[in-house]
Amino acid sequence: MARARRSKERGDRPLTTAQRLGSIVKSARDIMRKDKGLSGELDRLPMLVWVMFLKFLDDTEKIRETESALRGERFVPAIEPPYRWRDWGADPGGISGPELISFINNDEAMRPDGERGPGLFAYLRSLHGSEGRDRRDVVAEVFRDTNNRMISGYLLRDVINKVNEIHFDSMEEISVLGHLYESMLKEMRDAAGDSGEFYTPRPVVKLMVAVTDPRLAETVLDPACGTGGFLVESYLHLKDQCKKVEDLEVLQKKSIFGGEAKPLPYMLCQMNLLLHGMESPQIDPENSLRFNIREIGEKDRVDVILTNPPFGGEEEAGIKGNFPDDKQTAETALLFLQLIMRRLRRHPRPWRAAVVVPNGTLFGDGVAARIKEELLKEFHLHTIVRLPNGVFAPYTSIPTNLLFFDRSGPTREIWYYEHPLPEGRKNYTKTKPLAFEEFAPLLAWWQDREENGRAWRVPVEEVLKYDEGGSLLSANLDIKNPDGGEKLKHLPPEKLVESILAKEERIIEIMDEIKWALR
Known part of the structure; x- marks a missing residue:
């Protein structure tokens, strides 16, 4: 019934296809290039995201309002009039110029309803849930560090009118939002390379969630969640397991957790999760490494961790001090690996983690070796999937690996699986990326393991090497495929x-x- 009414309300308006979405986004960015308050893409992208966030939120609230009315229920919106998109953004000839900038930026301004009151951002930052955490808290968190950098209210009105052509009131249109993310992430790749943040391709995310298999009532964490790929996939995976209203309550409030310190990915993550049905995503907007890991207790631990932590970057001295003296390093990947190990629940049940790491983590000595020694002695590192070059193109060509470990006991042997490139290919590229279907042989092998040309196992004694006095010499996990011509013995x-x-x-x-x- 709701779908029928929605179709009627839409009339003959065409769906926002991926191609049309790309055209709209390009036009909006071209307009923003004319504004002297924006100096580059890392200024323009957050602008576009917050504008789209408010349009998306209003579209979804219209859907919920209609559905609540059909059920005879009272609907409580996250944003009240006159601050909804429909009140100030939907009319192409609506508020513009200096009045628009004043309404958005100022603590107090003339509102679109002709009365004075809090400005838009001041109002959004003041929102909070009435009974516990809800969507209003999420909106307030998103806009806590968000600012309007555009100077011209006329250009901003043109951008708003462009975004108003995007419609989030059908599943067909919602599904194309991923194309928007992709276009934004391509623009961010240079900055991402500098900071060591490489956004995980969807097929890799789906693989890691599928084999880790989070179950309803388990807690899932991504401490470096970026735009929320692992959390969205985990949410969808858990949603398929919901059979009753109580299950949905557990999924919404007790299952999905994340952390992301950078404002733009944080906003994209919130939007991504809200879009897929989460009422109030629980995402920590600060650095997940800021806590002293020696003080992390059972109440801070979770059942499943899925993540692609930043690597190649460096953390400040204050962050390094949160780690044991013999395991302090500026390398973010190694710090996150320690955090993951500490935050995984300690009970005998095999609470588990899946982590993306660069090759350097596998063969690194010194602090890296000591961290891997702890991993192998206190956790069961059962599988390492070796990915070929280009999987993370265009963000990086650094070879990457997937570590899978759990709490079922110390490591005695490690299975390796080398994922091959498609026949005739030398690497993946941004135009010919990895496809999830290529993981079919790996998924089949996962359940019924045996050595073959792509899979081999190595006893832990071949990884951990000690001198005669018992001191650690090395912990080299960079074991090559013996079927590839090396280590045939x-x-x-x-x-x-x-x-x-x-x-x-x-x-x-x-x-x-x-x-x-x-x-």
Whole structure:
């Protein structure tokens, strides 16, 4: 019934396709380039995001309002008149110029209803839930550090009118928002490379969530959540498990947690989660590394951690002091790995983590080796998936790996799986990226493991090396595929024979294919 009414209200308005969305975003950014208050894309992108956030929020609130009316229920909006998008943004000939800038920026201003009151941002920052945390708290958090940098209210009105062409009132249109994220992330890649933040491709996120398999009533954390890819995928994974109203209550309030210190990804994360159905995402807007990890107790721990922490960056001295003296480092990836280990619940049940790390983490010595020693002795590092070059293109060409570990006991052996590039390809690119379907062999192997040309296992004794006095010499997890020509001695004779026979069979197949092609 609600869908039918919505269709009627829409009339003949065309859907906002991915192509049209890209065109709208480009036009809005072209307008912003004319404004002297914005000096570059890292100024323009946050502007575009907060404008879109308010448009998106109003569209979704219209849907909820209609559905509540059909159920005979009272609807409580997150934003009251005259601060809703429909009150000041929807009319192309509405408030503009200096009046628009004053309404948005000032603590007190003339409102669109002709009365004086708090300005838009002042009002949004003052919101709070009436009974516990709700969408109003999320809006207040999003706008706490958000500012309008545009000087011209006329240009800002033009941007608002462009964004007003995007409609978030159908599932078809909501599904294309990912294209907006992608266009923004492409513009951020240079800055991302400088700070070591590489946004995780959706197929990698889906794989990590699928094999980690979060269950309803478990708590899921991403302490470096960026735009929320892992949290959204986990939310959808858990939502499929909900069978009753009580399950949805658990999912909404007790399941999904994140942390993101940078304002733009933080806002995108909130918008992403709200868009997918979370009422009030619980995202910490500060540095997840700011706590002394020696003081983290059971109440701070979670059941599942899924993350791609920043790497290659450096943390300040105050952050390093939150870690044990012999494991202090400025390398963010190693600090986050320690945080993840400390925040994983300690009970005997195999609480688990999946983490993206660069190759440097695998072979690093010194502090890195001591951290890996703790990981192997106190956790079960059961699987390392080695990803080929280009998976994270265009953000980085650094080879990356996926670590999977849990609390089921110390590591005795580690399974490695080398994900191959598609046949005939030298790497992935931004125009030919990784597809989730390529993980089908890995997913099949995950449930029924045996060594083959892509999978091998290594006893922990070959990783942890000690001198005669028992001091740690190295903890090298950078073990190459023995079937790739290195370390063949690790294969037992029968497996070596099987590998050679498999290669011979493949050579015969290729020769047959060539003969058939030459007919």
